[in-house]
Amino acid sequence: MSHSRDTDAFSPHDHRRCIRTAIAEAERICLEHNSRLTPQRQAVLELIWSSHKPVGAYALLEQLRELGHNGQPPTVYRALDFLLQHGLIHRIESLNAYTGCRHPGEHHTGQFLICSQCQQVAELDDPSLGSRIEDSAARHGFVADSQVIEIRGTCPQCQQQDSHEPR
Amino acid sequence: MSHSRDTDAFSPHDHRRCIRTAIAEAERICLEHNSRLTPQRQAVLELIWSSHKPVGAYALLEQLRELGHNGQPPTVYRALDFLLQHGLIHRIESLNAYTGCRHPGEHHTGQFLICSQCQQVAELDDPSLGSRIEDSAARHGFVADSQVIEIRGTCPQCQQQDSHEPR
DNA sequence: GACATTATGTTACACTATAACAACTTTTTC
DNA sequence: GAAAAAGTTGTTATAGTGTAACATAATGTC
Numbered sequence: 600m601s602h603s604r605d606t607d608a609f610s611p612h613d614h615r616r617c618i619r620t621a622i623a624e625a626e627r628i629c630l631e632h633n634s635r636l637t638p639q640r641q642a643v644l645e646l647i648w649s650s651h652k653p654v655g656a657y658a659l660l661e662q663l664r665e666l667g668h669n670g671q672p673p674t675v676y677r678a679l680d681f682l683l684q685h686g687l688i689h690r691i692e693s694l695n696a697y698t699g700c701r702h703p704g705e706h707h708t709g710q711f712l713i714c715s716q717c718q719q720v721a722e723l724d725d726p727s728l729g730s731r732i733e734d735s736a737a738r739h740g741f742v743a744d745s746q747v748i749e750i751r752g753t754c755p756q757c758q759q760q761d762s763h764e765p766r
Numbered sequence: 767m768s769h770s771r772d773t774d775a776f777s778p779h780d781h782r783r784c785i786r787t788a789i790a791e792a793e794r795i796c797l798e799h800n801s802r803l804t805p806q807r808q809a810v811l812e813l814i815w816s817s818h819k820p821v822g823a824y825a826l827l828e829q830l831r832e833l834g835h836n837g838q839p840p841t842v843y844r845a846l847d848f849l850l851q852h853g854l855i856h857r858i859e860s861l862n863a864y865t866g867c868r869h870p871g872e873h874h875t876g877q878f879l880i881c882s883q884c885q886q887v888a889e890l891d892d893p894s895l896g897s898r899i900e901d902s903a904a905r906h907g908f909v910a911d912s913q914v915i916e917i918r919g920t921c922p923q924c925q926q927q928d929s930h931e932p933r
Numbered sequence: 934g935a936c937a938t939t940a941t942g943t944t945a946c947a948c949t950a951t952a953a954c955a956a957c958t959t960t961t962t963c
Numbered sequence: 964g965a966a967a968a969a970g971t972t973g974t975t976a977t978a979g980t981g982t983a984a985c986a987t988a989a990t991g992t993c
Contacts, residue, residue, distance in 0.1 A: 802970085804972090806971090806972080836972080838973075838974065840972085840974085841972070841973080844972080
């Protein structure tokens with residue numbers, strides 16, 4: 600089975616590339632919107648992209664401090680708000696945590712696969728699923744304008760390990 | 767368009783009936799499971815069912831105190847845990863709030879329509895949507911075992927009011 | 934340079950949730 | 964029916980998540 604770029608999060612990959620791409624895209628988008636990717640915002644974005652596990656705001660705060668940034672909660676939350684507004688990150692509601700967005704710029708509603716075992720998250724980004732949901736809502740006279748789709752389960756990698764180490 | 771029992775939450779209806787049914791079902795289920803629907807638990811369930819707007823734990827606590835119950839946070843959270851475990855209520859992740867379950871007992875994953883205007887929530891409970899999502903995940907080698915589906919938008923009633931009072 | 938705008942610093946606090954242990958009730962067992 | 968076990972509630976303290984409000988600093992505009 601071939602995996603799209605989206606769900607490669609679960610497969611071993613050159614993660615530095617993820618980070619580089621994310622920053623590059625962020626710069627592009629900020630330029631487009633005439634917004635500023637300040638050092639703090641970039642630092643937060645990089646920290647979020649340092650893995651595919653969603654990070655909590657206070658964990659980010661901790662890491663920012665280690666990097667010598669000044670740190671109080673509002674600092675982090677402001678950066679997060681900025682990144683969220685520009686579609687550069689997503690908030691995972693069921694985890695109170697944040698993860699990098701794979702398709703910044705393109706307007707899309709996040710659909711997440713969350714592995715209960717390794718804690719990693721991949722984006723599904725299946726537009727037809729999105730419209731299927733809209734339809735479902737519309738059938739009840741409901742006009743949808745945003746969706747929270749968070750699917751918990753076991754990723755391919757962890758399934759393999761399970762079969763190797765049963766019990 | 768005809769609405770199923772599920773999404774009637776948005777339409778005017780005899781709400782006392784909702785509550786009565788909910789309690790009756792709760793009693794049935796607790797009997798089945800040999801669990802006890804204690805006065806506190808029942809009080810919390812009734813409070814949750816007192817409307818179709820999800821309620822936060824601390825709001826419940828407040829209301830419990832007004833009813834003369836003893837109240838500290840753990841009291842409420844324990845009742846909520848019990849009700850959640852028995853499938854009598856759902857937690858709305860994106861609101862940190864709780865709402866009554868329309869199909870207690872039947873194992874189902876919650877799908878919620880949340881009106882941004884009136885704050886009311888209806889359950890979709892579209893099993894084919896659930897399996898559609900499972901499929902979507904499976905296509906990426908991911909085994910889903912639970913889903914968080916929360917759709918924000920405008921309910922039929924609020925749409926009507928909008929068209930009557932534009933601006 | 935003066936001004937408006939945007940971003941950050943700082944303090945304090947609100948909201949959501951749980952840990953840990955004590956006391957009490959109900960059920961079970963003998 | 965008394966003792967033990969299991970389940971429920973009381974109580975105190977604290978952890979985790981998020982924001983309000985106001986001061987200061989940096990940046991952009993004219």
